[in-house]
Amino acid sequence: MAPSKKKHASSKPCIIPGGFTVLSLQFSPDSAAQHQLFVKEHKVRAEKSSGRPLDRTLFVLNVPPYCSEAVVKKLFSQFGSVQSVELRDHPGSSKESGPKLSKFFRAADKKGFNVGYIVFQSSASVSAAKSHPHDVPLVVCTELHPVRTGVQKWIQEYTQSFVQPDKLQQIVDSFMEGYDKRKEEEAERQRKEAEQQQEDEEGWVKVTRGHKGAKARPHTEAANQRTLQKEMRKKKRKELMNFYTWQHRNTQKEHIADLRKKFEEDKQKIALLRVQRKFRPY
Amino acid sequence: MKKKQAVAEDKVEMIPPESSQEEQGGEAPVKAKRSKTEEVVYHPVKLSRSDLYRPPTAEELSQLKEAESLFHCSLLKMQMEELLKEIALSERRKQHIDSFIQTVTNLLQTVPESPEVEVSDLSWLSGAVKVPFLLVPKTTKGKFHMAPPASVDLIGSYPLGTCTKPRIMVDLAVTIPADVLHPKDVINQRYPRKRALYLAGLAQYLTSSSDIGTMRYSCLHGNRLRPVLLLTPPGKDSSSFSIRVHACPPPGFFRPSRFHPQRNNIRIEWYTELQASKSERIDPPTPHYNSSVLGDLLPRAHLQFLCAISSQCSSFANGVALLKVWLRQRELEQGTGCFSGFLASMLLAYLLTTHRISNTMTAYQLLRNSLNFLASTDLTVNGISLARDPDFTAPSLAEFHSAFQVVFVDPSGHLNLCADMTACTYKQLQHEASVSMQFWDNPTVDGFHSLLMTPKPMMRTSDHVFQLCELVKLQSSCKKLNLLSELMDHSGNYIHTVLPFILSLLQQGLGQRIRLLTHSLSPDPEWSVESDAPKHRDQPPLSFGLLLEPELAASVLERGPPADSPKASEFRQLWGSRSELRRFQDSTITEAVVWDAKTMCQKRLIPRQIITHLLQLHADIPESCVRYVGSMVDDVIKTGNEVHSTGEEESLLVVQSYDDLSRKLWRLEGLPLSITAVQGAHPALRYTQVFPPLPMKPDYSFFDREKTTRSLVPKEGKPCPAYVTPIKVICHMEGSGKWPHNALAIRHIRTAFHIRLGELLKKNHNYTCRPCPTHLDVWKDGLVFRIQVAYHREPQVLRESVNAEGLLVVRDNEEVQALEMATIHKPLLTSTLHGLQQQHPCFGAVCRLAKRWLGAQLFSEHITEDTADLLVASLFLHPAPFTPPGSPQVGFLRFLHLLSSFDWRNNPLIVNLNSQLTAADYTEIKNTFMGSRESLPVMFIATPKDKTLSMWTKQAPTVQILQRVVVVAAECLKLLEHQLMDSSQIHDIRVIMRPPLDAYDVLIHLNPKQVPLLSQAVDPPTVTFSRGVMTGGVGKSGGALPVIDYNPVSLYLEELREAFGDLALFFCDPYGGTVIAVLWKPKAFIPVPFKTSQASARSIEVTGEEVNTVPNVKAILEDFQIMGEGLVKSVEARTEKWSF
Known part of the structure; x- marks a missing residue:
């Protein structure tokens, strides 16, 4: 494959009014039909988050189900080295932070069409991708890098779903350790807050929002409802x-x-x- | 004074709103009619305040009161009124009829005379018209000539005003002039023959007239001695009604005492045409012949009698009409030995004259009381008589009983109105009446609908049905049973001669096994005037229906009396060579018959063995004549290869293995928290899995091994291994303060429980286990159980969240619903339905047939297993107007009927599991349903635990799919009932399991090699593949874990739905289907502007500044192939409409 040569031969990239560039993608070199990928530089006003640096991130729409993150990474490395790929089932901000989960506890990956956020090492790669001509398709499955689908893939998935019980136990233990620690910290924090409300040496009490013993505002919805009904x-x-x-x-x-x-x-x-x-x- | 005036003024003022109200009432139907073309939707009534609170008039008050007190609710009253309107004859129709009667009467009066000839001489008839009589034996004495009738009168229901739609019959009695007849004509069928000749003469004369449409012969209630002539008006409304011309002797022409049931009117010598060596044999009595002649003498008297009664009781005609509808829905009002409309009015007359009902009662009360009377009175033992003071020549009731099976004597005291009725028919009537009364008294049953609106054909009513084909064979049974004199009495109609004997034989043989034996009433034959009367053997086959006693019907042993008792010989005589002496465990030695049957499906057919054996032995009817349609449909869920089985035994094995597992789980020691409940949550654990999991033994060489756990994994290049169903079991853990209050942490703790349970089961019982975060698979007895640990507070934890203001809010979400479904509702449903199976042994089989059908018709994804099970459960819990199904086939037929006829739009289907719902709950459910119909699922099923949401049908089906289901079910039901009833050719029952594929846009053909459930396909596959299963004993425990829950077809479907779910629907038969049918969603193919959230699998079209997207069909079709690499054989795009 010599994409660079073809690039010269072909016409301009196809850019549609929305600002998206249309790239075509086919599964194997001899496929008859092509999907259209829509790419654009990632540009969001509100989000300044870590994972998607604005100048180096490419936003891709319509990634077919057989393209895993690894496959996408490989496909786009022709425009420059790729730092990371994130596939999501719909566009939106990056995942909320939380304790890191092992793959067995994460929600299953979506198997449908995805949107991708590709972070390149350099911002030049983004424009390279955007100027890629329309009639030179990206090829997913080549002889060098075969992509498994269908029965082969299912057998592979089935095989990979096995996990040693003791390994699983380790994962559980480490998570629970972390959980307990977080909980302890939380308890500690609360205790400190409570302490603050104690009398200091001079007999002063720092008054904050209600404390134990005082008739506090009901803090659940159900309790609210109950009080209301009682009145009625x-x-x-x-x-x-x-x-x-x-x-x-x-x-x-x-x-x-x-x-x-x-x-x-x-x-x-x-x-x-x-x-x-x-x-x-x- | 002033006050009074004020009141008067008030009254004056009151009138206007009243009248305006009436106007509104008048307008309502018009509005309704107008909206007919539009959408018919129920909107809650909104009465204005002034309407609701205006002062009531006395009339209105009494009307409201009556509606409240007389009926369950006023709705029923209105329903009855509407029904009566539907079946009453319109004035226009009556005018039509009257004018046609006038024409016919005038024509009849002008029949020309003809010269006198011998009765047997038919030369005076032109060849165009035949005599409606079977002339056996050929010769008779007597003279005959045509003459104009002495009189032509209306008789029967029309003048009485009880004539109803459909099949309007107007009876016209034509009196044969006295000089044609001779008082001695009663003997040897002379009179019946003359009558037939007279009818033929009338027919010949009428053929020349243009005022008459078609002319056919028939006979009254199937009695060949009483032919009638059917006339229809010419022109387009020829089918709207017909006139039935009876020929009658002049009133009082024969002395009634001649027709005493113990007298003989047919001589043996004449009948057998043998000069019977002057034997001293006395001629036997001929009660049936007598009553058929006598019946002709009395119709005018009966009409007079009934007219007198009906003039006293205002709702008599309506009462009869309702009773007729009731009878007709039960197929009891037509044919030989039926309970006709005439009998219905006689019955009401009897009840009125004996003051069991009063003259002021409404039609509804008349119906109710007569049903009550029928249910409580046995006319086969205690006959009733309408005769007030019969003359001394009239026979006594005892004499009637000795001659007839059912006795109901007419006002003259001479005629038994029920002469042709068999005891079985009466028992059926009685059964229907008592069942109807039960439904009526049950406030949760829609009495009107189940009593008057639902047809009860035999196929759907009786648990087993069999037919006697080739009725000629019954001639030989007449000989075998030695029934010459009865045959003579029935004038050669061997079918009706033998029928009572066969019925009593079967009743005796089936004994305790059946609750009711019914038989079809052979329909009145009709034939054209140009052809000869049809022979007896041309009748359609006789059908018999059995209502089984579920506990006893399948017993293999028929235990007789002890060997030394006098009854033993009787028993031996009944069963012939099948009876043998046996010694039982309680050390008694008795006669017994043992039927050979191993599996449940064979046991269900024991009645068939009994019937064929008895008929062969006693009535000389060969087995080939008996067409038993008890279990033809069951074939599609048959599994076993050597021994036929419909899966009851396999299900039992699964349940036993589960019970063992659950016991072992309870006994486990060393768990940090104790187990509080172990519940099954899989259809196999309630006997409703279509193909219950079979214990299997894997062939290790067929598989690869996973590296670390040494479990089996499928090998590439080999056929897909046999599918192992994981059987879901929910294991509830004790609550404790140790459980974390955080969803993620609970999941991790649960995993730890799975690991620990697995370890313990391995250590104590050597079961191979595989713990996962979501479940634990246990390999036991060749089955896989999937245990899931549940913590009862987890749903609560998932629901809670803290909002921005720090307020703790409790909100439902999908995750919670899924969890509650899996850990609470499904186990509960499983145990409830398991209980239902214990009460009704064929519940499981019906569910499995129903689900097999849904699967085969590609609906399984839309009507889920649980929904289907609930639908079937409703058939068992609310059988009205039937009794709970007693065989899989009848249950399946009713399932199809339910699907096709239930009004899902306007009614909730209430499944009263464990009878936890009261009548008040029913109304509450209906009201909330009506109030928020639009937002509820299209198929609404309410259960005691789920009154307002219908959680089982929330996701599916959609309106379109439900409509399709309804259409397909109706079509299948029609086809299936036809095939089951039609004995003329051999049918393929599986036709109803083959879905029509031409409606779909794309077909994805699968490679059978990779379809693991191929052997369950509707049509057994031609090729089979080795799937890594070894024959032989199954290990109890240990061994490598087999490949569990690996089904490429369902994995593929899942991926397809996830990727293309918003563009297309995917249909597949989960039981060995090798085709996936794809239907594009029309909405998805409308070009839409380009949006980032809606770009999946679409391509763009740029026109200027506008960018539209449409599905990229070409690429999608290729994706079908790519995603199913190895599984998909070919992708066939059948329609071109989307590939622009």
Whole structure:
């Protein structure tokens, strides 16, 4: 393969109004059909996060399911050395931070079409990718770097899903250790906060938001609801329902209204059924 | 004074709103009609305040009160009124009928006279018209000539006003003039023959008239002695009604006492045409012949009687109409020995005259009371009589009972109205009536719908059905049973002669095994006037239905009396050579018959063995004549190779192995927390897995080995190994303060539990285990159990989150729902349905048939296993108007009927598991359903634990799929019932399992080598592959872990759905299907502007500044091939419509 040579021979890159460059991609050299990748430099105002430096990151849309991160890395290294590849099922900010999880505990990778964030070593590679001509397709599976799909891939996945129990136990243990530590730290922090609220030598108490013992604001939604209902019930209990004659008359009126309403409802149901010919027994 | 005036004014004011209300009422139907073309949707009623609270009038009050107190609710009253409207004859139709009657009467009056000839001389008839009579024996004495009728009268339901749609029959009695007949004509079929000749004469005259459409012969209730002439009006409404012309003798022409059931009117010498050596044999009585002649004498008297009754009771006609609808839905109102509409009105008359019902009752009450009477009275033992003061010549009830099976004597006291009815038919009627009463009293059942609106064809009512084909063979059974005199009584109709004997024989033989034996009523034959009367053997086959007693029907042993008891010889006589002496464990020695059957599916067919044996032995009916349709559909879930089995035994093995595992789990020691519950959560553990997992023994040489754990993994290049189903088991752990309050941490702790459980099971029982973060696989008895540890507070932890203000909020999300489904709802459903299986032994089989069908029709993804099981459960829990299914086949038929006929749009399907729902719950569910119909799943199934959400059908099916299911189910039901009932050719039952593939856009053909469940395909595959399974005993424990849950087809489908789910739907039969059908979603193919969130698998089209995207079909089709490398054989794009 000599992409550089072809590049000269071909026409201009295809750039569509959205600012995206269209690259074509085919699975193997002799494939008949091509997918279209849409690439653009990564540009987001709000995000200044670590993983995606603005000048060196390429944003790719429509990455086919058989392109894993490794495959994408290899595909794009023709434009310059790739630092990292991140595949996501939809565009968005990078993953929230949390304790590092082993692969067995992470959510399964999406197998559909992805969007990719490719971070190059240098920003020149981004523009190189963007100026790649439309009619020179990227090829996923070559003889040098075969990509497994179908039965081969499934067998491989099945084989790789095995893990030694003791290794798994280690993972669990180390996670739990970390968890306990975090929890302890948290407890420590809370204890310190509580300590701050103790009397100091001079007898002063630093007053912050409510402390133990004081009647605090209910802090769950359910509790909020409960208090509200309690109030309502109290109000209701105080009311007398059958005291005045008009109240008595009202209940009777309500009863007849109920009957009428039911009658009307039934009538409507019947009308509906009649329209649907539901009364023809045969 | 002033006050009074005010009141009067009030009244005046009250009138206008009243009238406006009426106007509204009048408008409503018009509106409804208008909306018919549009969408028919239920909107909650909104009455304005003034409407609701206006002062009531006395009339309105009483109307509301009546509706409230008389009926379950006023809805039922209205439903009945609407139903009556539907079946009543319109005024226009009546005018039509009246004018046609007038024409026919006028025509009949002008029949010309003809010269007198011998009865046997038919030369006066032109060849164009035949005599509607089977002339056996040929000769009769007597003279005959045509003459205009003495009178032409309307009789039957039409003048009485009880005539209903459809099949409107107007009966016209034509009185034969007295000089044509002779008082002695009663003897030797002379009168019936003359009557037939007279009808033929009428027919010949009428053929020349243009005022008459078609003319056919028929006979009254299948009695060949009583032919009738059917006339239809000419022109387009020829099929709308027909006139039935009866020929009758002049009233009082014969003395009724001649027709005493113990008298003889057919002489043996004449009938056998043998001069029977002047034997002193007394001619036997001929009750059936007598009653058929007598029946002709009385119709006018009956009409008078009924008219008198109905004039007293205002709702008589409506009551009869309802009863007729009820009978017709049960196929009891037509054919030989039926309970006709005439009998229904006679029954009501009886109840009125005996004051069991009063004249003021409504139609609804009449129906209810007559059903109650039928349910509680046995006319086969205690006959009833309408005769007030019969004359002394009238026979007594006892005499009637000795001659007939069912006794209901008419007002004259001479005629048994139920002469042709068999005891079985009456028992069926009684059974239906009592079942109907039960449903009616049950507030949770829609009585109206189940009693009057649902048809009950025999195929869907009886658990087993068999047919007697080749009815000619019954002639020889007449001989074998020595029934000459009965044959003579039935004038040669050997079918009806033998029928009662066969029925009692079967009843005796099947005994405790059945609850009810029913038989089809042979329909009235109809033939054109130009052809000869059809022979008896041309009748359609007789069908018999069995309602099985579930506990006893499948027992292999028929235990008789002790060897020395006098009854032993009777027993031996009944069973013939099959009866043998046996010694039992309680040391008694008795006669016994043992049927040979090993598996459940063979045991279910023991009634068939009994029936064929008895019919062969006693009635000379060869086995080839008996067409048993009890279990034809079961074939599709048959598994075993050597011994036929429908999987009950295999399921039992799985359940036993699970029970053992659960016991062992309970006993494990050394776990940090104790186990609080072990629950199965897999269809195999409730006997409803279509193909229950089979214990298997892997052939190690067929597989590769994984490096570290030495487990088996599939080898590249070999066929896909046999599929091993992981059987899901949920193991609940004790709650404790040690459990962390964090979702991630819980997951890690759970993993630790899996590891620990695996270690313990390995140490104590030597089971090979494989712990994973989500589950633990245990290899035991050749099966794989997938244990998942659950912690009851985990859903709660997942729900909680702290929002920005520090408030703890509890919110449902998908993850929680999935978890609760897996750890709470599925185990609960499994145990509940397991209980249902214990009550109804064929529940599992019905579920499996139903799911096999759903799978074969490519619907499994949309109607999930749990949904299907619930649907089937509803058939067992709410069988109305049937009884719970007693065989897989009838259950399956009802499943198809439920799918095709249930009104999912307007009704929730309520499955009252464990009868936990009360009537109040039912109304509550219905109301909430109606209130928020739009936002609820299209297929709404409510259970006691899930009244408002229908969680099982939340995801699927969609409206379109459900519509398709309904259509396909209706089509399959029609086809299947036809095939089961039609004995004329050999059918392929599997037709209903082959889906129509022409509706799909792309077909992906799979390589059978890589389809592990190939052997479960509907049509057994032509090639089989070695799949690494060894025959022979299965190891209890130990051994390398087999390849678990590895199915390339489902992996492929999963990838396809994930990648192209928003562009297309993928359908596949999970049980060995080798085709994946793809349907493009039309919406996805509309070009849309380019968006970053919607670019998957799409290509762009640039036109100026606008960028639109459409699916890149060419690349997608290639992706199908690439993603299924090795599995996909070919991708066939069938439609060109998307490849622009």
